Amino acid sequence: MRRILAGIVAVVVVATIIALVLWSGRSHRAIPATTDYGPASSAKAIAAPSASPPDDGNWTMPGKDYASTRFSGLKQITPANIGKLQVAFTFSTGTTEGFEAPPLVVDNTMYVVTPWPNNVFALDLTKPGAPTKWTYKPDTAAAAKGVACCGPVNRGIFYDSGKLFLNLLDGHTVALDAATGKEVWRTQVADIQKGETVTMAPLVADGKVLVGNSGGEMGVRGRLTALDEGSGKIAWIGYTTGPDTDVLIGPGYKPPYPKDSGKDLGVSTWPPGMWKIGGGSVWGWLSYDPKLKLVYYGTSNPGPWNSVQRPGDNKFTAGVFARDIDTGKVRWYYQSTPHDLYDHDDINEIVLADVPGPNGQRIPAMLRPSRNGFFYVQDRRTGRVLSAKPYSYINVYEGVDLKTGQLIRVPSMEPKEGVVLRNICPAAPGAKDWNPSAFSPVTGLVYIPHINLCEDMGISNANYIAGTPFVGADVKMYAGPGGNRGVFTAWDPVAQRKVFEIKEDLPLWSPALATAGNVVFYGTLDGWFKAIDAHTGKLLWRFKTASGIIGQPISYRGPDGRQYIAVASGVGGWAGAIVTADLDPSDPSGALGFVNAVKDLKNRVAAGGVVYVFALPQ
Amino acid sequence: MSSRFPNKLAAVALLALLCGCHRDQQQPRGQPLGETIPAAASPDTIFPGGATPAPLDPRAADYEHNAYAIAQGQQLFTWMNCVGCHAHGGGGMGPALMDGKWRYGGRIDQIASSIADGRPNGMPAWRGKLTNQQIWQLAAYVRSLSGQVRKDAVGARADTMSNTPPQTETIRKPVEPADSAQ
Numbered sequence: 001m002r003r004i005l006a007g008i009v010a011v012v013v014v015a016t017i018i019a020l021v022l023w024s025g026r027s028h029r030a031i032p033a034t035t036d037y038g039p040a041s042s043a044k045a046i047a048a049p050s051a052s053p054p055d056d057g058n059w060t061m062p063g064k065d066y067a068s069t070r071f072s073g074l075k076q077i078t079p080a081n082i083g084k085l086q087v088a089f090t091f092s093t094g095t096t097e098g099f100e101a102p103p104l105v106v107d108n109t110m111y112v113v114t115p116w117p118n119n120v121f122a123l124d125l126t127k128p129g130a131p132t133k134w135t136y137k138p139d140t141a142a143a144a145k146g147v148a149c150c151g152p153v154n155r156g157i158f159y160d161s162g163k164l165f166l167n168l169l170d171g172h173t174v175a176l177d178a179a180t181g182k183e184v185w186r187t188q189v190a191d192i193q194k195g196e197t198v199t200m201a202p203l204v205a206d207g208k209v210l211v212g213n214s215g216g217e218m219g220v221r222g223r224l225t226a227l228d229e230g231s232g233k234i235a236w237i238g239y240t241t242g243p244d245t246d247v248l249i250g251p252g253y254k255p256p257y258p259k260d261s262g263k264d265l266g267v268s269t270w271p272p273g274m275w276k277i278g279g280g281s282v283w284g285w286l287s288y289d290p291k292l293k294l295v296y297y298g299t300s301n302p303g304p305w306n307s308v309q310r311p312g313d314n315k316f317t318a319g320v321f322a323r324d325i326d327t328g329k330v331r332w333y334y335q336s337t338p339h340d341l342y343d344h345d346d347i348n349e350i351v352l353a354d355v356p357g358p359n360g361q362r363i364p365a366m367l368r369p370s371r372n373g374f375f376y377v378q379d380r381r382t383g384r385v386l387s388a389k390p391y392s393y394i395n396v397y398e399g400v401d402l403k404t405g406q407l408i409r410v411p412s413m414e415p416k417e418g419v420v421l422r423n424i425c426p427a428a429p430g431a432k433d434w435n436p437s438a439f440s441p442v443t444g445l446v447y448i449p450h451i452n453l454c455e456d457m458g459i460s461n462a463n464y465i466a467g468t469p470f471v472g473a474d475v476k477m478y479a480g481p482g483g484n485r486g487v488f489t490a491w492d493p494v495a496q497r498k499v500f501e502i503k504e505d506l507p508l509w510s511p512a513l514a515t516a517g518n519v520v521f522y523g524t525l526d527g528w529f530k531a532i533d534a535h536t537g538k539l540l541w542r543f544k545t546a547s548g549i550i551g552q553p554i555s556y557r558g559p560d561g562r563q564y565i566a567v568a569s570g571v572g573g574w575a576g577a578i579v580t581a582d583l584d585p586s587d588p589s590g591a592l593g594f595v596n597a598v599k600d601l602k603n604r605v606a607a608g609g610v611v612y613v614f615a616l617p618q
Numbered sequence: 619m620s621s622r623f624p625n626k627l628a629a630v631a632l633l634a635l636l637c638g639c640h641r642d643q644q645q646p647r648g649q650p651l652g653e654t655i656p657a658a659a660s661p662d663t664i665f666p667g668g669a670t671p672a673p674l675d676p677r678a679a680d681y682e683h684n685a686y687a688i689a690q691g692q693q694l695f696t697w698m699n700c701v702g703c704h705a706h707g708g709g710g711m712g713p714a715l716m717d718g719k720w721r722y723g724g725r726i727d728q729i730a731s732s733i734a735d736g737r738p739n740g741m742p743a744w745r746g747k748l749t750n751q752q753i754w755q756l757a758a759y760v761r762s763l764s765g766q767v768r769k770d771a772v773g774a775r776a777d778t779m780s781n782t783p784p785q786t787e788t789i790r791k792p793v794e795p796a797d798s799a800q
Contacts, residue, residue: 142740145739146740458778462699463697468698468703469699469701470702581710582713583709583710584709584716586708587705587706587714589708589778590705591709592710595710
């Protein structure tokens with residue numbers, strides 16, 4: 001009898017869930033497919049107004065705006081006419097390393113930055129064929145390539161007030177006169193002798209140029225450096241590890257959960273001295289709220305990957321900082337993945353959006369598809385987690401406790417020395433690596449290009465030798481459930497659910513671009529540049545480029561008033577290292593284990609950085 | 619137990635020793651074999667006016683067909699974090715070492731020279747950080763990754779987390795000349 005009752009209850013519960021899902025799906029579809037993204041429906045997220053001004057047709061920073069929406073307000077290109085989209089011009093950059101940077105467009109000039117050696121080209125868009133106005137060659141040290149863990153990539157430059165700000169792989173930040181390409185100042189911000197490089201794109205706001213270091217696999221000490229925009233002088237340095245005075249934690253520090261509260265946690269959550277070589281580098285994306293004056297960014301994995309060597313929470317790695325931009329002081333911090341076991345950095349993009357609250361008000365929030373596989377919606381004033389649902393397949397974490405903010409692990413999936421732990425999902429690059437999502441305020445959806453990889457991992461003792469890898473793990477990655485290595489997911493951050501999903505054969509290493517014309521763009525490792533319908537995910541158009549796409553697509557208004565789409569083709573990065581570095585596929589542990597997951601790539605695509613620009617015919 | 623059995627065993631062991639004495643030679647102490655890194659191991663393959671590469675350093679054979687040297691080299695390969703860049707031969711931050719392609723020459727003396735003096739695209743210089751003998755041992759192990767050494771001198775068990783097959787199964791790759799990996 002009890003069993004029957006339980007059965008009935010289960011049936012009712014399941015039916016209710018199905019009904020709820022169907023109902024929420026319907027209510028979502030009921031949102032009119034407007035191309036005017038002005039007044040937002042109360043049921044969806046909108047971009048943070050102070051950080052996302054109306055589109056002026058330029059693209060001045062990698063994230064498009066401080067809210068990191070990667071959304072273009074241009075709407076000339078639509079699902080109805082995209083079939084006619086064609087190449088307007090191309091530009092060869094003469095490089096063969098992985099091309100992750102977006103072109104920028106400012107007042108009819110396009111600026112292109114290459115991977116190492118980090119050359120910059122200015123192209124005149126007012127003339128036919130976009131001839132080169134000037135070229136900047138910084139002579140970046142070749143030795144830096146030997147300490148760049150996952151390809152000598154560059155993730156973009158930043159334009160502000162007549163200057164371009166550029167990070168060089170060999171640890172320098174440079175300001176260029178955007179009109180002439182002449183160097184205005186150059187400051188050293190990282191040291192390759194310690195295994196530090198700079199691959200991230202700087203963020204410039206309120207007179208500060210913010211730059212982080214790479215090297216989470218090299219035993220570096222992670223930090224964010226603020227340079228004075230005018231002079232290049234160091235204004236403040238906020239370390240990821242170490243005493244509170246180094247991390248810039250003071251009386252104004254108010255973490256959302258007790259677990260991140262205490263004195264000198266950057267020292268006490270490590271074995272003695274290990275915080276000095278504990279990683280927590282800052283190689284990903286920064287967002288900025290001009291109203292709150294807070295800069296947001298995530299920190300990398302702790303080092304070494306062998307977690308047995310570093311018992312403790314390893315603060316403040318694999319979490320999110322909110323810092324005051326003037327002083328660098330930490331307002332709050334939230335550790336997404338305490339004592340990371342699998343290289344689950346937390347450096348992914350942070351979209352600043354306002355989400356509907358329980359009483360009809362809007363909550364200033366941040367949207368974070370994290371490497372650990374959870375889609376975090378957090379109050380960006382306090383850091384409190386509003387929701388954290390998995391957007392990808394996970395078997396090493398059970399969930400996130402919203403009361404304590406704690407990530408709940410699956411205890412049996414903890415690596416031990418001398419044992420090979422199999423079927424870890426997601427693998428080291430996480431459910432999603434560096435390649436940023438786009439957020440459309442028209443649909444209210446986040447478009448997440450990501451990966452579906454699992455791995456075997458065996459850990460062993462790592463020795464710290466400055467300037468060499470500090471890893472201590474053998475890894476072998478392979479496709480996750482379903483066999484597709486890449487996924488493109490459209491996620492509703494309010495309903496906390498997937499709206500559609502596109503399975504891709506190869507891991508997706510390309511960022512996404514959303515447009516007001518309701519067309520979303522992304523590329524594949526074997527070189528297809530794709531346009532899909534923002535509401536349904538239907539493939540509308542595709543074009544095969546010369547190499548693989550890991551570059552950030554952008555959209556701008558040309559001098560002729562037309563809408564253009566630009567993207568760099570040029571395989572590489574961690575996922576494409578097998579091609580660019582000519583790795584041997586017979587060793588599954590190559591490129592920290594990624595080689596095994598993309599053994600076929602060498603036969604499908606060749607290296608070479610070319611920028612493609614598309615438009616509708618005149 | 620038969621009293622003749624130990625004698626038989628001893629005979630077999632003696633035979634094995636005679637066959638493999640070179641393979642098993644160890645120099646844990648005393649005069650190290652390669653006390654210098656060869657300066658003449660230029661990776662170049664082109665000689666104006668016609669010439670041939672310098673002859674192979676005679677010490678090479680003592681290392682690259684010696685089980686002890688290769689085993690020591692394998693251990694150092696992990697301890698010195700070579701594995702972080704070159705993986706177990708497949709490469710990563712650094713080039714693959716198992717494919718028979720060499721930017722700076724694939725002879726053991728050329729490899730020893732690359733380890734000692736570094737190379738300009740990011741290979742660190744280990745001279746003064748490792749002993750010269752250790753550098754020769756590492757070079758011998760690196761040669762074994764593309765199957766260049768005797769099969770009875772390499773380990774029959776993979777020294778990694780079950781990701782790579784044992785080196786006895788490594789197929790010998792033809793050594794391409796320097797610059798082949800450019």
